[in-house]
Amino acid sequence: MGRTLAEKVWDDHVVVKGEDGAPDLIYIDLHLVHEVTSPQAFDGLRQAGRQLRRVDLTVATEDHNTPTLDIDKPIQDPTSRKQIETLRANAAEFGVRLHSLGDAEQGIVHLVGPQLGLTLPGVTVVCGDSHTSTHGAFGAMAFGIGTSEVEHVMATQTLPLKPFKTMAITVEGELRPGVTAKDIILAVIAKIGTGGGAGYVFEYRGSAIRALSIEGRMTICNMSIEAGARAGMVAPDETTFAYVKDKPHAPKGADWDAAVEHWKTLPTDDDAVFDAEVFIDASELEPFVTWGTNPGQGASLSASVPDPASFADPTERAAAERALEYMDLEPGRPLKTIPVDTVFIGSCTNSRMEDLTAAADIIRGKQKAEGVRVLVVPGSARVRLEAEAAGLDKVFTDFGAEWRFAGCSMCLGMNPDQLAPGERCASTSNRNFEGRQGKGGRTHLVSPLVAAATAIRGTLSSPWDLAQDAEVAAFATGEDA
Amino acid sequence: MEKISTLTGPLVPLERSNVDTDQIIPAVFLKRVTKTGYDDALFHSWRQDPEFVLNQEPYKHGGVLVVGHDFGTGSSREHAVWALRDFGFTAVLGPRFGEIFRGNAGKQGLLVGQISDEAKEALWAVARANPGAEITVDLETRTATAGGVAHDFQIDDYTRWRLLEGLDDIALTLRDEDAIAAFEAKRPSWLPQTLPVERGAQ
Numbered sequence: 001m002g003r004t005l006a007e008k009v010w011d012d013h014v015v016v017k018g019e020d021g022a023p024d025l026i027y028i029d030l031h032l033v034h035e036v037t038s039p040q041a042f043d044g045l046r047q048a049g050r051q052l053r054r055v056d057l058t059v060a061t062e063d064h065n066t067p068t069l070d071i072d073k074p075i076q077d078p079t080s081r082k083q084i085e086t087l088r089a090n091a092a093e094f095g096v097r098l099h100s101l102g103d104a105e106q107g108i109v110h111l112v113g114p115q116l117g118l119t120l121p122g123v124t125v126v127c128g129d130s131h132t133s134t135h136g137a138f139g140a141m142a143f144g145i146g147t148s149e150v151e152h153v154m155a156t157q158t159l160p161l162k163p164f165k166t167m168a169i170t171v172e173g174e175l176r177p178g179v180t181a182k183d184i185i186l187a188v189i190a191k192i193g194t195g196g197g198a199g200y201v202f203e204y205r206g207s208a209i210r211a212l213s214i215e216g217r218m219t220i221c222n223m224s225i226e227a228g229a230r231a232g233m234v235a236p237d238e239t240t241f242a243y244v245k246d247k248p249h250a251p252k253g254a255d256w257d258a259a260v261e262h263w264k265t266l267p268t269d270d271d272a273v274f275d276a277e278v279f280i281d282a283s284e285l286e287p288f289v290t291w292g293t294n295p296g297q298g299a300s301l302s303a304s305v306p307d308p309a310s311f312a313d314p315t316e317r318a319a320a321e322r323a324l325e326y327m328d329l330e331p332g333r334p335l336k337t338i339p340v341d342t343v344f345i346g347s348c349t350n351s352r353m354e355d356l357t358a359a360a361d362i363i364r365g366k367q368k369a370e371g372v373r374v375l376v377v378p379g380s381a382r383v384r385l386e387a388e389a390a391g392l393d394k395v396f397t398d399f400g401a402e403w404r405f406a407g408c409s410m411c412l413g414m415n416p417d418q419l420a421p422g423e424r425c426a427s428t429s430n431r432n433f434e435g436r437q438g439k440g441g442r443t444h445l446v447s448p449l450v451a452a453a454t455a456i457r458g459t460l461s462s463p464w465d466l467a468q469d470a471e472v473a474a475f476a477t478g479e480d481a
Numbered sequence: 482m483e484k485i486s487t488l489t490g491p492l493v494p495l496e497r498s499n500v501d502t503d504q505i506i507p508a509v510f511l512k513r514v515t516k517t518g519y520d521d522a523l524f525h526s527w528r529q530d531p532e533f534v535l536n537q538e539p540y541k542h543g544g545v546l547v548v549g550h551d552f553g554t555g556s557s558r559e560h561a562v563w564a565l566r567d568f569g570f571t572a573v574l575g576p577r578f579g580e581i582f583r584g585n586a587g588k589q590g591l592l593v594g595q596i597s598d599e600a601k602e603a604l605w606a607v608a609r610a611n612p613g614a615e616i617t618v619d620l621e622t623r624t625a626t627a628g629g630v631a632h633d634f635q636i637d638d639y640t641r642w643r644l645l646e647g648l649d650d651i652a653l654t655l656r657d658e659d660a661i662a663a664f665e666a667k668r669p670s671w672l673p674q675t676l677p678v679e680r681g682a683q
Contacts, residue, residue: 015661015664021639022639025660027665029668030673036511036558039514040514040516040559043514055675055676057675064508065512079513097675116675118675130556130557144581146557146558146559147559148589149584149585152651155651156655157665160639194499195550195551195554195577195579198577228580230580249679255670258669259671315498412503412508412556413509414509431501431503433504434503434504435526439507
């Protein structure tokens, strides 16, 4: 019987095959490190008198705590500052390569690996961050780990792991204009639920996935964890090879040819069998938005806030009731009538060039809605530089948005970028949990296009609404649209 | 890690589903560089409500937490496990867990057992009828007993063995040092390394 992509990558990394229910020992090709989940792991190494086994397969950056303004000044919050300083001291002591705030390669850890060419097809990638699934876009097996596992990888460059089950998520058909990778993944999560992927590695397949850029695939793989799957993958293809080629650490010359030859063997065999399958029709998707407090509580933007009574499952019903209370929304309210205070464009889900370009194309020459705060935070210092070279910073600031330095920013309430209690945000990030963007803050997850349209109109909107507005305006003035 | 065989304590019902790790411990408490001292951070937002279960007398000191489905989803923060442990919880029982959370718990000696929906409801009913009722979790037999009824729970054989023996994962892996070295010797030469730093074309 043939093997799936995930099974091939797994098999390639088995150091010791587990017997009698013991896990397999899996080799880790790339360990990404950041300041939040590493200090206790470095401490553990020190206490046990252990070395970091492979500093040459380890790279660190600063992202969660870092401010996105005044990055040349000392970090004001003393606990955040101490955590960053601890990473710097640990990196120096153990010899780990670190891209600090101010460095051209600093940024959200999940942008750093790909842009350096360290994330490649067929490799295993781990990081003490659940959104490590992002790297699966290249056909890598990538997953988030806890701090004990961070220490384990530092000490041994391996992890004892039980094999995963495999789930094919097939997305066929063509997306309509205005519908993006983000809408695909939000629809997937709404369909299978926040725990539906538990125990599985997803493989995203089908014509709609093949048509996506690597950046779009990263958006999709990034949120696999939001459906409970630890990893999500896309088979490598010419799009992948073209993206990887010439990146600083990507193989060169004869090595490149050898690598591509191997990568071409990775896609799932025709006769391989998945443990579960899910189908999505891309052509039916609309711009999507969450209304609740977990990423599975979402709906098409054209829909209304659901009535909790409509949920047959009592736990789902209770969760919906609680979510609507927290979100301060009433059943039946059209989603498009919901006004926001803040629009956040950023995070490891949607902060790459393609995301920023798409948002800029929507807002170019327009003004943001009055009273709405718009934050645009490139995911990495390199993306920021590229965006500025393309003049995007000017587009955003002319619009009335704030153009910030790279980091996790308002995706999670760990740095100065936070929502105030009761504040409502259209956010291109990945989690709408209670208080995720700041205590008492309310989050609607959206695509960069929806974020941009919402920033213009002040209420949850998509580019489709902007087109309609233009038609109405043209009608009123007697001109052709 | 200390060996675990039987755990006894108050049965603490958390009658909610989809409790993500941001609720267990908000990100603002993740800035610390220590591994202990997180008891004040556990369920920080929910504990502002005097009615919250952990603010009620029989439940203020931890015990065995019985939760709804999809507990510990979301972020990989091991701080969620440290906070539960620091508060006084020794075990968590529920129908389904976030996988990273469950893995983290196993590494830190917090017993996470999977129970059926019926068992969860039955245990919640015991707590409602008799707040502060004791529960005994027996890792050897994989049963949780409260209100005179024993419920089976699932935990994978390997984690159970490690908890029963109190074994350190890293030390176990280092027994395979030779296999790791042999694997490393065979890795393709084109695989990237983070060092030395390459400043290639961009």
